[in-house]
Amino acid sequence: MYEFYKYKNFIKKYFSPSESILNKKKDLLEKYYIDPTNTIGVYYRGTDKKTEIEKVNYSEYMDKVKEIYTGTETILIQSDEKQFIDYAKEIYPNCVVFTETKTSISDKGIHYENTKEENYNDIQYFLASVLILSECKHIVLGISNCSLWMCLYRGNSTNIHQHFNGKFISS
Secondary structure (H helix, E strand, C coil), rough: CCCHHHHHHHHHHHCCHHHHHHHHHHHHHHCCCCCCHHEEEEEECCCHHHHHCCCHHHHHHHHHHHHCCCCCCCCEEEEEEHHHHHHHHHHHHEEEEECEEEECCCCHHHHHHCCHHHHHHHHHHHHHHHHHHHHCCCCEEEHHHHHHHHHHCCCCCCCCEEEEEEEEEEC
């Protein structure tokens, strides 16, 4: 088990989000009626991530969600890949997807498809979504920098379900 508590003060001191980001987080929570303590957060990093690691089948993520879903939680989906979101909506039509964060239908990273100014504005909502996901009852995620930051902001590995080396590892 990873000892996140060792880094909690460091993360808080040097990586606390700005008031602007915290306001965006609050706005998203209110707009989408999200209670993180009763939400399963799903983060699928697609598009250009395949250049670094093998792409994971969408069904593997949804199988993991089915395994932990009791029927009472909200399911929050965050991805840069529109195809994954569409797939998740077929299985969970009432899942929450933030319209404030952009997706792509190409295999290029979304940040390559926009201007620097657009990216600057978009990343603020994305960071707010990372903060929300970090607080969810369960988080289903893969290997990425954003997944790492969700865990660091969470401060523990409880109910983390990470796809690693071809399978999900749950804590």
